[in-house]
Amino acid sequence: MSYIEKPIGILDRKDQVLRNRTIPLVKILWQHHTSEEATWEREDEVRNNYPELFD
Numbered sequence: 001m002s003y004i005e006k007p008i009g010i011l012d013r014k015d016q017v018l019r020n021r022t023i024p025l026v027k028i029l030w031q032h033h034t035s036e037e038a039t040w041e042r043e044d045e046v047r048n049n050y051p052e053l054f055d
Helices: 043-049
Strands: 007-017 022-030 039-042
Touching (some): 039 043
16 A cells, blocks of 8 residues: 655754755655654755645
């Protein structure tokens, strides 16, 4: 049995600071998963793939 992973919401935001740039990240809660299984994803990729999360 398989299902499509869909994000439910954004739990948190943070900036990952590298030597010469900063990457904005968001913590995504996925459908059929608990908050302990939420993952950090790049904000720009999430914004492109799931714009409804930012409305």
